[in-house]
Amino acid sequence: MTDAISVAGLVKTFGSTRALDGLDLAVRTGEVHGFLGPNGAGKSTTIRVLLGLMRADAGTALLLGGDPWADATALHRRLAYVPGDVTLWPNLSGGEVIDLLGRLRGGLDKRRRADLLERFDLDPRKKGRAYSKGNRQKVALVAAFASDVELLILDEPTSGLDPLMEEVFRETIRDEVRRGDRTVLLSSHILAEVEALCDRLTIIRDGRAVETGTLSDLRHLTRTSIRAELEGPPYGLDELPGVHDLRVDGDRIRFDVDPSALGAALGRLSSAGVRSLVSQPPTLEELFLRHYDRAAGNGRHAEAAR
Amino acid sequence: MNAPTGTARLIRLALRRDRRLLPLWILFPCLVPPVFIAAFNGAYPTARARQEYMETSLHNTAFTVTYGPLHGSTLGELVTWRSGFIPVIVALVALLTVIRHTRTEEEAGRRELIGSTAVSRHAAMAAALLMTCAACLVLGAVSALVLIGQGLPAAGSLAYGSGLAAAGWVFAAIGAVAAQLTSGAGSARGIAIVVLGTAFLLRGIGDVSALSGGRLGWLSWTSPIGWAHQLRPFAGERWWIIALAACATAALTAAAVALSARRDLGNGLFAARVGPAVAPPGLRSPLGLAWRLHRGSLISRTAGLAVVGLGLGGIAQSIGELMNNSSPAAREVLARVGGPGTVVDQYFVGMMTMFAVIAAGFAIQAALRLRAEESEGRAEPLLAAPVDRLRWAGSHLVFALLGPTLGLAAFGATTGLAHGLNTGGLGRDLPRVLAAALVQLPAVWLFAGLAFALFGLLPRLAAGAFAVLLASLLLGWLGGELQLSRWVLDLSVFNHIPQLPGGELTVLPLAVLTVTAAALILLGLYGLRRRDMSAG
Numbered sequence: 001m002t003d004a005i006s007v008a009g010l011v012k013t014f015g016s017t018r019a020l021d022g023l024d025l026a027v028r029t030g031e032v033h034g035f036l037g038p039n040g041a042g043k044s045t046t047i048r049v050l051l052g053l054m055r056a057d058a059g060t061a062l063l064l065g066g067d068p069w070a071d072a073t074a075l076h077r078r079l080a081y082v083p084g085d086v087t088l089w090p091n092l093s094g095g096e097v098i099d100l101l102g103r104l105r106g107g108l109d110k111r112r113r114a115d116l117l118e119r120f121d122l123d124p125r126k127k128g129r130a131y132s133k134g135n136r137q138k139v140a141l142v143a144a145f146a147s148d149v150e151l152l153i154l155d156e157p158t159s160g161l162d163p164l165m166e167e168v169f170r171e172t173i174r175d176e177v178r179r180g181d182r183t184v185l186l187s188s189h190i191l192a193e194v195e196a197l198c199d200r201l202t203i204i205r206d207g208r209a210v211e212t213g214t215l216s217d218l219r220h221l222t223r224t225s226i227r228a229e230l231e232g233p234p235y236g237l238d239e240l241p242g243v244h245d246l247r248v249d250g251d252r253i254r255f256d257v258d259p260s261a262l263g264a265a266l267g268r269l270s271s272a273g274v275r276s277l278v279s280q281p282p283t284l285e286e287l288f289l290r291h292y293d294r295a296a297g298n299g300r301h302a303e304a305a306r
Numbered sequence: 307m308n309a310p311t312g313t314a315r316l317i318r319l320a321l322r323r324d325r326r327l328l329p330l331w332i333l334f335p336c337l338v339p340p341v342f343i344a345a346f347n348g349a350y351p352t353a354r355a356r357q358e359y360m361e362t363s364l365h366n367t368a369f370t371v372t373y374g375p376l377h378g379s380t381l382g383e384l385v386t387w388r389s390g391f392i393p394v395i396v397a398l399v400a401l402l403t404v405i406r407h408t409r410t411e412e413e414a415g416r417r418e419l420i421g422s423t424a425v426s427r428h429a430a431m432a433a434a435l436l437m438t439c440a441a442c443l444v445l446g447a448v449s450a451l452v453l454i455g456q457g458l459p460a461a462g463s464l465a466y467g468s469g470l471a472a473a474g475w476v477f478a479a480i481g482a483v484a485a486q487l488t489s490g491a492g493s494a495r496g497i498a499i500v501v502l503g504t505a506f507l508l509r510g511i512g513d514v515s516a517l518s519g520g521r522l523g524w525l526s527w528t529s530p531i532g533w534a535h536q537l538r539p540f541a542g543e544r545w546w547i548i549a550l551a552a553c554a555t556a557a558l559t560a561a562a563v564a565l566s567a568r569r570d571l572g573n574g575l576f577a578a579r580v581g582p583a584v585a586p587p588g589l590r591s592p593l594g595l596a597w598r599l600h601r602g603s604l605i606s607r608t609a610g611l612a613v614v615g616l617g618l619g620g621i622a623q624s625i626g627e628l629m630n631n632s633s634p635a636a637r638e639v640l641a642r643v644g645g646p647g648t649v650v651d652q653y654f655v656g657m658m659t660m661f662a663v664i665a666a667g668f669a670i671q672a673a674l675r676l677r678a679e680e681s682e683g684r685a686e687p688l689l690a691a692p693v694d695r696l697r698w699a700g701s702h703l704v705f706a707l708l709g710p711t712l713g714l715a716a717f718g719a720t721t722g723l724a725h726g727l728n729t730g731g732l733g734r735d736l737p738r739v740l741a742a743a744l745v746q747l748p749a750v751w752l753f754a755g756l757a758f759a760l761f762g763l764l765p766r767l768a769a770g771a772f773a774v775l776l777a778s779l780l781l782g783w784l785g786g787e788l789q790l791s792r793w794v795l796d797l798s799v800f801n802h803i804p805q806l807p808g809g810e811l812t813v814l815p816l817a818v819l820t821v822t823a824a825a826l827i828l829l830g831l832y833g834l835r836r837r838d839m840s841a842g
Contacts, residue, residue: 054838081690087598087683090413090490093581096589103590115468124583129413129489145716149693153690281419 003062004029004151004183005050010059012045012207019045021207022059027185027200029150032177033192034201035187041188042207045082047155050185051081064151077106084155084187086136088128094139095124101143108146116142119168133160145172152176152184158193166193173197179272191281223256225280226265231273240264251275309432312425316433320407324437331399332441335392335470336448338784342385343456344787356384365649368656370511370517371618373666374535375526382453382462382540385776391783393473393504393534396445400438400474401481403500407434409494412571421571428563431482435559438481442474461541469534472551476530477502477593479558486565489575495605500610505529507617518624523689530554592693596701600672604709607668611661611717618657619724619739622650651808654721654742659800663779665710666753670771672706673757677768680839687767689839699758703827704756711747718743742806748819749799755826762833765840 005027012020021044026032037043048054050063052072057302061068066075080101088097102108117124120138131139137160144152158166170193176182188194194201195215203211203218211218223244230251237253242261247254257265269277350356360379362571363369370376372731377383408431411417417430426432450467454460477498484498485491512526512537526532530551537547582733588594676699679685689695722739726732757771764770781798795801802815 048686048839051686053689054840055836072689073692076690078690079690081687083683083686083690085683087688089595089684091581091602092598093583095583096581096585099585100589101687101691103585104592104688104693106692117648125580127579127581143687282626 002029002065003027005033005063005185007046007050007061009063011048011057012042012049012054013057019207020049020056020059023204024205024209024212025202025277026212027183029183030177030181030202031199032061032184032186032197034198035102035185035204036189036191036194036201037187037204038189043204044155045207046204047081047153047185047187050153051076056089075154078149079151079153080105080147080149081153082137082140082144082155082157084157084159084213086133086140088131088136088139090127090129092128093125094122094128094131094135097128097139097145098124098146101140105147105149107148108143109148113142113146116145116172119172120165134162134165137161138165141169141172145176149181150181152182154184155187156189157186158188170196223258223281224262225254225256226269227252227254227278228269229253229275229277230269231275234268234272237265237268240268309436310426310429311425312429313432313436314811316420316425316429316658317437320433320437323407323513324403328441331403332445332448335445337398338392339385339389339449339453339466340456341451341784342388343458345382345784346381346388349789350384353379356381357718360384364517367514367517367621367649367653368660370513370652372656372660374509374532375513377541380540381814382458382466385453385458386462386466386539390535393470393531394502396442396470396474397477397502397531398499400442400478401484401502402495403438403441404431404434404478404481404492405485405494405498407437408482410491413460413489415489418571428566431485431562431566435478435482435502439475439537439555440476442471445474459540461543465537465543465545466539468548469537469539472537473531473534475555476533476551476558479555479562480530482562483558483565483630486562486569486574487807493576496606499713501612502531503610505531505561507614508532509535509546511617511621514621514624520621520624521686522699592698592701593704594686595688599675600702600705600709603668603672604705604712608713608716610718611665611713614661615717615720616724618765619721620728622653622721622725623728648808651724654739654807655805655809657721658746658806659782659803661714661743662749662800662803665714665717665746666750666775667772668711668713669706669750669754670757670775672709673703673754673761674768675706676702676758677761677765680765685839693805695839696831699762699831703754703758704726705756707751710750710754714743714746714750715740722791738807741811745804745811745816746800748816748823749803751823752799752819752826755823755830758830759826759833760830762830762837764833765837783835788799 003026005025005208007023007025010020010023010025011018023042023045023046025035035046047275049056049061050068052068052075055069060155064075064078068075076293086096092100098113100142102113122135122138122142124139125273126127126135128136137157141154141157146153158169161169173184173186174197176184184197186194198215200214202209230253234248234253237243237255240261243265244256244258245254251268255265275306330545346356346359350359356379360376365378373387374631376387408417411420411430420430421427446467446469450460450463453463457463480501481494482499484494484501486566487497488494493822506529508525509529509532510530512523512532515521516523516526527535533547534827535550536544538544589598676685679702685698688698718740719736721743722736723732725739726735729735754777756774757768760771778798778800781795782800785795785801799819802819804811804815
């Protein structure tokens with residue numbers, strides 16, 4: 001299997017800030033690749049380098065087998081891009097923008113355009129300045145999905161969508177993947193979205209890839225947080241492998257648990273008697289904090305001091 | 307009168323945001339009159355010399371259109387007359403400032419953030435108006451103090467300063483009204499500037515008509531710009547005109563408040579219309595998009611210039627008749643420089659130079675559209691499509707060159723047409739005047755090229771092209787009076803344009819300017835090819 005995107009040792013600096021600091025990224029053809037990171041981690045900068053809008057200071061980037069800077073125009077025929085912050089021309093209607101972008105990419109499928117407009121519940125007659133953030137994003141999404149391209153580059157495409165539309169977005173991505181050899185690079189900071197859609201993912205922080213692999217490779221990132229109120233003390237929970245950060249406060253208890261130990265941990269809880277139970281997947285922020293406390297905390301401080 | 311809740315805080319915010327701009331635009335107009343005082347004291351030290359200067363200047367109608375009526379030959383009268391374009395500048399800055407702090411904020415969505423706090427719905431407009439009017443008042447006061455400090459009579463100095471403040475006030479209020487009309491700041495600016503242009507034109511036509519004994523002298527009174535001149539600093543001040551301006555400001559402000567109370571946040575009085583669901587066939591390329599983005603301003607500016615040309619061309623002939631009501635001394639001077647024909651030609655030369663500057667401003671603005679598209683993030687989706695960035699830039703550049711070209715051509719054609727119909731010599735006058743307009747084009751293109759080169763090489767400084775235009779304008783305006791050496795005057799691009807009609811048509815400077823413009827464009831393309839595109 002070839003790589004649709006392969007990036008190695010990418011460096012990009014803006015003045016004294018190092019936005020990309022030796023980034024590696026490999027996206028295989030036909031996969032949905034999650035590109036995760038907190039705000040300011042360098043996701044959009046990476047995408048701008050891949051789109052030939054910016055030139056990297058060092059490192060190599062290969063997009064659909066070509067040089068993203070030198071072959072930009074030819075490569076762009078084969079991809080569609082949805083920016084994170086969509087701005088539209090105030091005096092053009094949404095439908096006009098969709099058609100313009102589609103025609104620039106070499107034509108768009110009219111039936112698919114109509115179908116997508118209906119799915120996303122978008123009125124194409126409104127002028128650019130009349131759309132809300134979510135609706136501007138829908139304009140860019142419809143334009144991208146209605147084009148027949150090999151690669152979709154989506155930069156936080158759901159940040160303005162409501163939960164209903166987020167579900168429509170997920171369905172549409174699944175349809176795209178079912179159609180065959182479409183590759184999707186999905187930048188996001190919403191873990192649930194990435195979990196639902198992506199085959200593999202790369203996590204970046206401070207311009208560097210800190211984790212990359214399939215979801216099961218990164219299983220250690222998907223611990224469940226448990227909070228419970230118990231009738232008696234939970235004997236033996238602290239000895240159970242896979243239970244982390246256990247805190248007991250009277251009859252209240254909090255801990256994180258690996259999926260493999262979830263059943264055993266719940267068994268210990270119910271034998272102690274459960275009055276209330278809340279379980280939730282950890283937020284991305286928590287995951288990052290934990291990840292960095294363990295792996296990169298020192299290195300990061302050293303870098304900041306530099 | 308109680309100001310709406312939150313006004314004081316918003317004024318502080320506005321002052322913080324304008325902390326660099328505000329002192330500049332307050333100080334700049336105050337510094338111009340002293341330059342003229344020095345110039346007149348140097349070049350025309352005696353009363354007799356000033357009288358002669360006045361006699362000849364009276365018959366340059368381009369001067370009357372630009373600077374207003376001249377009533378006498380005292381130093382105060384000459385200096386305030388020569389500074390007569392300043393009310394227009396103050397009015398322009400005042401209306402832009404008010405729109406910047408009202409409609410621009412609202413369009414960008416920042417007003418919403420402010421509006422959700424404990425701030426009255428009229429507070430933004432009140433803050434913008436109060437700040438701008440106070441700034442105009444400071445500007446007027448400092449201007450008056452500067453003139454008094456230079457030894458001019460206090461009453462005339464105060465009248466001059468009041469005239470500036472009054473022009474600023476009325477147009478600040480006009481800006482506030484325009485900001486209520488449309489949902490886009492760009493169109494609000496357009497409306498307010500059209501009003502300013504109309505006021506300037508009415509004053510010009512009225513003043514020329516009054517000077518030549520025509521019947522249109524009353525037109526000057528319909529123009530708030532005219533009021534600054536009707537105050538007659540140093541020539542029998544008419545103080546009641548300040549009250550007239552204050553009443554007009556109050557009435558316009560009341561209109562703006564009434565309009566603002568009737569509309570929703572984000573909307574204008576003119577409701578935003580629904581657009582087509584499907585793009586027209588022409589919207590399929592960067593050029594098609596650029597046409598959509600530029601066509602509104604291109605058509606309205608061309609039409610505006612054509613109308614202005616009809617007006618300015620229509621009054622040209624009456625200028626020749628001025629000869630009949632002038633003093634024997636002046637008639638002698640005019641005869642020496644070439645008779646009534648020359649007076650009319652002189653007028654055309656002045657008008658063509660002035661509108662070349664305006665067209666150059668349009669050219670810069672159209673070229674800077676590229677920078678706005680880039681920094682506001684609209685270029686990104688285009689450049690992520692198979693659109694070469696040079697092709698994208700070229701599509702806007704076409705309109706930066708073509709728009710002002712069409713505008714000046716239309717201006718020259720209608721000016722020549724109106725004049726030709728008056729004189730009965732259409733076959734002779736139309737081509738002469740049109741040529742005088744077209745000969746300005748290389749200078750206009752040069753400014754388009756300059757803005758484009760900056761956009762390609764130093765995008766953050768792209769707006770600096772306006773500064774160069776302003777410097778060129780000032781050199782032309784002050785240079786002659788200051789008797790600067792020739793090489794300094796030659797720094798102004800417009801100084802190299804042949805003085806048509808009447809003057810000699812020299813091809814070399816035109817060729818040099820055109821080649822320089824082309825070189826600047828190539829430089830811009832070269833820079834654009836190599837640099838990062840940045841949003842935000």
